[in-house]
Amino acid sequence: MKVKELMERVGINQTGRAVAYIKDGLEEINMLTEVHTNLVKIDITKDKRFYTLSNEMIKMMDIRCKNHLNSKGEYRSIPRMLHKPVVKDADNI
Amino acid sequence: MASTKQYAYYLEGNQIAIVEKDTSFDNNVDSRDYSPGIARQEWKSPQSTIVDGLEVKYTYLKDYRLMSSRHIGWNLTSTTDERNTSVYSPAYGEISGYLTFFFPAIAANNGILDMSALNDGRNIVVHNHLFSGKHKIKVASAQGYIQTHTKWSSGLNKLEEDDDGPNPVFNATETILQSGATSFNHGFSAGDYIFNTTAMGNTDNQGLFKIAELSSDGTTVTVDKNYYSDTTTSGDLASVDAALQGETFTSGDLFIPQALLSEGAYIDISSGITFLEDESFDIDLPNYLQKALVYYVKGKLAEDAGKLDIKEYFMKEFKKMIEKHENSRISGLRIVSVGSHAIR
Numbered sequence: 001m002k003v004k005e006l007m008e009r010v011g012i013n014q015t016g017r018a019v020a021y022i023k024d025g026l027e028e029i030n031m032l033t034e035v036h037t038n039l040v041k042i043d044i045t046k047d048k049r050f051y052t053l054s055n056e057m058i059k060m061m062d063i064r065c066k067n068h069l070n071s072k073g074e075y076r077s078i079p080r081m082l083h084k085p086v087v088k089d090a091d092n093i
Numbered sequence: 094m095a096s097t098k099q100y101a102y103y104l105e106g107n108q109i110a111i112v113e114k115d116t117s118f119d120n121n122v123d124s125r126d127y128s129p130g131i132a133r134q135e136w137k138s139p140q141s142t143i144v145d146g147l148e149v150k151y152t153y154l155k156d157y158r159l160m161s162s163r164h165i166g167w168n169l170t171s172t173t174d175e176r177n178t179s180v181y182s183p184a185y186g187e188i189s190g191y192l193t194f195f196f197p198a199i200a201a202n203n204g205i206l207d208m209s210a211l212n213d214g215r216n217i218v219v220h221n222h223l224f225s226g227k228h229k230i231k232v233a234s235a236q237g238y239i240q241t242h243t244k245w246s247s248g249l250n251k252l253e254e255d256d257d258g259p260n261p262v263f264n265a266t267e268t269i270l271q272s273g274a275t276s277f278n279h280g281f282s283a284g285d286y287i288f289n290t291t292a293m294g295n296t297d298n299q300g301l302f303k304i305a306e307l308s309s310d311g312t313t314v315t316v317d318k319n320y321y322s323d324t325t326t327s328g329d330l331a332s333v334d335a336a337l338q339g340e341t342f343t344s345g346d347l348f349i350p351q352a353l354l355s356e357g358a359y360i361d362i363s364s365g366i367t368f369l370e371d372e373s374f375d376i377d378l379p380n381y382l383q384k385a386l387v388y389y390v391k392g393k394l395a396e397d398a399g400k401l402d403i404k405e406y407f408m409k410e411f412k413k414m415i416e417k418h419e420n421s422r423i424s425g426l427r428i429v430s431v432g433s434h435a436i437r
Contacts, residue, residue, distance in 0.1 A: 001383040004372035010390045015372055018390065022376065023369060025389035027154050029382055032415050036155040036377070040222035044146030049138040050108040056226040057151040063109065064148040065100040075148050078100040078111075079434070085103075085112050085136035 030058045037061065049089040101136060111147060112136040149222075155377050156369035157218055157227055165359050167199050167322050169210040178363035181328035182239075184288060184301055184320075184352040185221065187247040191231055192224055193240045194360060195288040195352050197301040199322045201333040204296035205237025206322070216368050217241075221358035227368060236290045237299065239360070250280035252287060252314060252349040254342070261347045263298045263340045267305070268315050269349075275311040281351070283307060286320070288352040291345070295338035301352060302335055328357040381421075385414035 007018045029035060042051055044065070053060070064075035099114040115137045139146075159178070166177035184195040196206040211217075211233035219228050224243065232240040254261045255274040262270045271277045281287075281304055289299045297319075305317035316335045323331035367374055376383060392407030 001376050001378075001380075002372065003369070003374050003376065006376065006383070006387055006390065007372065009387050010394065012390070012394060019369060019371070021390045021393045022386065023154065023156055024393065025386045026156065026376075026378070028389060028411075029378070029386065029415060030152040030154060032412070033382075033419050034152050035379070035382065036153055037150060038153050038225065039148060039150045040225070041145040042147040042149065042222055044111060044139045044141075044143040046140065046142045047138050049110050049112065050105065051111060051147065052108050052223055053149070054151065054153075054223055054225050056153040056224075057149075058154060059152045060149065061152065062148075062150040063102055064150075065098070065111070066143055066146045066148075067095045067098045068100050069097060071095050071097045073095055078102055081101045081103040081112070081136070084110075087135055087137045089110075089138050 027058055034059075034061060047091075048093055050093060098140075100139075109149070111139055113139045115140060153226065157216075158367050158375065158377055159218070159361055159363065160365040160367060161363060163361065165328070167196075167324055168206060169362075170207050178365070179359045179361045181322065181357075181359045182219070182221065183322060183328055183330050183354060183356050183358065184286065185224070185355055185358075186288060186350045186352045187245050187249050188238065188240050188290070188350055190244055190246065191240050192228065192243040192245040192247075193238050193350070194219075194221075195290070195301065196237045196239075197288070197321050197330065198237075198296075199324050201321050201331070202297045202300075202319045202336045203321065204293075204299035205290070207235045208233045208237065208239050209235040211239065211362055215362070215364070216366065218361040218366060219358070220360070221355045223355075234290070236292055238288070238290050249351040249353070250285070251351060252277065252281075252347070254347040256346070261342045263293070263295075263337045263342070265337060265339050266315075267317060267335050267337050268313050269337070270313045271347075272312055277312050278307045278314045279311055281307055281314065286352040286354060287314075287316070287349045289349045291342070291347050291349065293342065294340050297336055297338050298340055301330070303332070328359060330354065330356055379418070381414065381418050385411050385418070388414065 012018050063078055065078050066075055068076040068078050101112050103110050115135045163178050164176050165179040167181055182194040186193055198204045213230055215230045217228050228241040228243050231242045254271055258274040259272050283304055285304045288301050293299050301320040302316040303318040306315040318332040319335040320330045320332045323329050388407045388411040392404045395404040
């Protein structure tokens, strides 16, 4: 469906406004269901605890680490901690 | 064979914190951590570097379509690279507060790649784990970088000459020096990367370098490695010993921003990409969800008009359609697999 057809169905003739709401709608759809997904790989660096998440991320679906609970080089989902660990990261990096 | 590790994560703002269970035994009897029982309970920052060790899967807003098959390469200027719809961008950083991608040469100690074939104002799609998505070119420079309109307060450093000091000097001993400028190298650390975007007399003095040492008087940076784009790989860099040429820089302001590496990242630069900007864009959604999107837009328009009951009706229909779409993908019996933390 083209934007034009959607505008006709909705009954709106302001393109800018329609495009803005379509973008909002696409975000909402990706929040509720998974239509467009992306998988990125990031290097884990020794003593570096914090990794910035992508700006385009709408909903995080899974986090996997290499060799988590295996020694075969497999990527497995890692659990989320309920509480922050006692050992803090000294340099906050 | 790699050893088994145990990771966990927690969130802090827009960052994900990765922690690893430290299983090393502390043999110091004076330590509070003495005994395996205590040490094994400690979650610490990652204990080792793992290339591509972390995988993050997420949903994103796809408001563009690539209208041709993708062909990723390095160059834009050579006739053999005409087919390139995308280019690898192995390094990035910030120039004047804007996100910038750096393009080292495809040969060792050979400077930078000319990116001026791209026109300013063109939309591009970046595939880089931090900045994936649509961006617009602000400056496509012959000096090996593409500056975008995306604002980014990166906190990265830059080497910039002090206008009141003597001219900066590049030496064959792999040093960049400005005598008397006692804060010339401040803010950097050994191991940081810098990308010289300034037009130099010797191309060898341009491009991507790694800092080896910083002088304590603040005037000198010593580099050890020059990084170049390795065309035998899929977007990786290779390095050789740097070979700076003796040169005194006299023609303007020397400016060398800090760079971060993003090997394997690439940018779609084809003019054949269409963006969700006008009425001709074909919305990239399954057919059924396109109808749900119609309800969403109707709902938002009703909300604008203050008709909240009508808005609620459309939003209810919107959510109902999404739910039906979700359920339509599930059929037959379900199999429950053993959880990763189950007793085996």
